[in-house]
Ligand code: SF4
């Protein structure tokens with residue numbers, strides 16, 4: 380089984396890139412609460428998996444934190460009202476990508492104080508695994524590092540597998556983003572409380588929080604919280620949880636926060652292609668997810684708001700904001716003084732893996748770690764150059780893939796052949812795109828190729844099923 384084995388020095392992984400961190404504008408800014416606005420839009424699907432099912436009707440009054448949509452399947456989560464107000468409609472609304480998706484629209488009650496009524500602390504220790512998963516799923520908790528994958532799925536350890544170490548990702552390796560950094564500085568005890576709960580439920584022997592070394596105040600804040608926890612354990616006052624937790628500084632490199640890269644840095648172990656961290660005894664979660672879990676379990680608070688970093692050259696007043704999920708992107712940017720006249724692009728998430736925002740009327744999602752606006756952007760009409768076979772993308776790829784070869788196949792329309800070159804192992808980190816001197820949009824080519832291959836496989840499976848049923 381796994382054990383912390385990387386020693387005390389800062390670990391890392393092979394390859395990767397070193398983009399400018401660009402975190403100076405917000406890394407020392409405390410998190411401030413975004414004022415409430417008039418209207419909120421809560422999409423029913425904010426991650427991979429089945430969209431949630433509405434349990435409210437247009438015209439219905441809802442309280443802040445009230446369930447408005449229930450999970451529809453195992454890979455699905457509930458959603459809750461981000462404000463007290465009235466459900467205006469349930470129907471198609473714009474997603475940040477520009478796509479139309481099903482969403483619940485709620486108008487805030489301007490005269491309501493918008494206090495979240497504290498709920499009872501949940502019995503998280505003695506309930507069955509099934510009931511604990513239902514608690515997390517019903518609280519709408521998702522991974523808050525960006526992908527927003529439902530947390531109850533990540534905290535499910537199937538029969539025959541075991542979690543040796545709970546790994547907490549505090550790397551925040553994407554440039555510009557500082558929401559996790561501020562969470563570690565400002566709420567270290569809540570992070571550790573979430574670690575205590577998650578670690579106990581997955582049955583880990585210990586937990587390690589990996590933090591990039593460019594966040595020394597985050598590391599010292601967590602370290603101080605660990606010492607307070609040790610004192611509680613010594614007094615027999617830590618809810619009976621005593622497994623060891625340590626903070627480990629890791630090198631500043633992109634994508635250090637990718638799960639497999641973090642495991643390599645912390646434990647010097649490689650998770651093979653096609654395998655999951657759990658196959659080696661690791662469960663990986665993000666620091667902000669631990670805070671959300673603690674708030675759900677101890678205060679009955681579902682996930683209805685999150686910290687968002689607002690930054691970039693076109694933002695007048697960069698900030699770290701606590702924003703209700705569903706707030707229009709435009710309102711968040713306006714709260715930060717609006718954008719400069721030279722704005723060229725708005726991105727949701729970080730600049731490496733984030734999604735270009737097609738409409739500012741779209742809402743902040745549970746996975747929105749950042750809203751970045753730039754005065755310069757890659758010109759989508761500019762023709763990318765030819766691959767000059769410089770090999771820089773091969774040096775950058777942390778998964779040891781061949782982006783050059785895959786890119787040439789994609790541009791030649793030979794998408795299906797890309798599977799032989801392991802395109803399905805690409806985690807879309809964007810490191811290859813970042814280094815490419817010919818400005819080839821490699822990660823976009825790979826994302827689209829993966830979608831094509833998935834679609835083809837699904838069609839084949841459906842056809843095989845049909846043929847099986849007919850025989
Ligand atoms: S970095 Fe760009 S130009 Fe260089 S080998 Fe890779 S795809 Fe080709």
Ligand code: SF4
Pocket residue numbers: 775776777778779780781782804805806807808809810811812821822825
């Ligand atoms: S986007 Fe994919 S191919 Fe490119 S560096 Fe990241 S993992 Fe490798």
